Amino acid sequence: MDVSVVCPVFNTDPTLLQAAIRSVLNQSGSHSLELILVDDASTNASTCSMLVDIGKSDARVRVIYQGRNTGPGQARAAGVSQAVHEWIGFIDSDDLWPSDKLNQADRILRDSPDTRWVAGSHVILRSDGERQPKLLSQLCSSEEAGKVSYCLTTPALTKALISDMPPLGASLIRKSLFLESGGFDRRLLYGEDWLFYLRLSTREPMQFSDYRSYVLRRQHASMMWSAGSMSRKFLRSAQIARRDPALKFIRRELRWFYYATLKGLAMNNAINNRKIKALFFAAKALFIDPRELREFTTFVRALMTNGKALDDGLRGYSTADQIDLTRVVRERQ
Template sequence: MSTKPDVSVVIPAYNRPKRLERAVRSVLDQQGVAFELIVVDDASSEPADALYQELEATGHRVVRKEENTGPGPSRNLGAELARGEWLAFLDSDDHWLSGKLTRHLESLRSSGLRIGQAEEIWYRDGERVNPPKPHRIQGGDLFARSLKAVCVSSSTVMLKRELFEEFGGFDEELFVCEDYALWLNMAASEEFEFCEEPLVVKYGGHDDQLSKALPAMDRYRILAILKSFAGGSFRPREDLALKEVRRKLRILEKGSAKRGRVEAVSLCGRIASSVEGRRWNEGVDLCRSLISLWPTRP
């Protein structure tokens, strides 16, 4: 592919070869926009070799990693190789509907904004469902909503590549919640475009999802918030973030006490003290210790 694409599409892949093929086909079926597809295989034990050979033969890019490091580093690697003005991400267990790239790019360009997302259709355990209200995606100022719950869906996002680079991509320390961290940091200063037409199908409920396989996900969200405080990303919106990190710590401390996790209770209290004292780096280190008490990978 010698012509510079308008959009670079990045799919991080880890096993799930049948779902991956569905995702890939949904990208290849897009028309009306010049795009490149970059699949980053995260050291799969079940690589989709035939599909990869087909992609490479048609000018698309497949990167095979030797070590499994999670979706964040895989997306970052794909973005580093991207040549398009715009970036779009697609998780391997989701897929796009016809016209996703064309309609979403038109909507973004007309909005004048640098990042946006499109409406999605949810399936859980094979049945169509309505997403819980906190997770329903929309546009505008999403900072307050993004603090409490994930309301930016990576498979629907399209953004200027320069914006992704400005924010340094996904935090590679976070094996999970790396998407929460990046979209939250962007929402502190960027308004989101919203394409109301459903253009993405999102699947949930399968056993190999990271969000199901790892306990106490709020540990990672707390770490993400504290790292953003330490980096100054939330000024002048610190009050909202402080309120939310306090709430998450109370919930985590209560749950740890209920399960008899004495060390976790102690660490939650020490993190809370660091937050009140605005000792962000100390809080970050304590949160890392808290995360180490449970497995960080399935």
């Protein structure tokens, strides 16, 4: 395959960055590769030094420097604009490509040569072990069982991507298709990859295989401590999707995704002791579904009082949210 791999970098630990780079450059098989590292205005001296060194030591690596920090979406877009190969791949600077990723993609293309979007499964690697997310191949019919890959199409694919989106690094996309689909929405700081996937799925089927194509490293159990996961900016992609005419056919599903995102924002702000913001997002969720008044009342009680036990109203929250909200109360006792 002829692949340009785009990797946004911002103050990444050099050890993790080195591992990510090697996982791309050391792919098994014979492939034409270029790795485009987009430095998103890093300030860490060790990261900056490593970018200079790697750019000089391997002809397959190019380093692009952003004048200011713009976020991973715009950094990726800058990298794609410089890509020279037919296929575009992505990797985050602290993640990994399995060594046979491109060989497996080649196998799919031999079986389905007109494919423009290839994707595989991914694994989430945490300090407490691995987790295998739900596979998109579950969308396939029994008649397709045993095939090299499965052709997933809208509307089923688009609906599945709302809540079960694979990381960008699990996909390989022809550059022509990336450009036709409009690329990443430059208005977004968060969720630009999610919105890109939804829009892409309305234009092109995904050729999916169960082979492991990406390793997503998570240093923490969740994004609950991220500033972005506590602000309105985290809602922007869902708001844009709900107004997109091309996504009108999933408006109902997007409404409930927006609702779930509001509850997640309320929870993250509660965990971080931002009471006013937590109440704001919880109230917005209640406005969408007034039937959740009991759960809202429980949330407010847990947020605003010390030492009171949670009641059965927590059943409206996910198991993870129940655990987190219980911890909020205990920490305040």
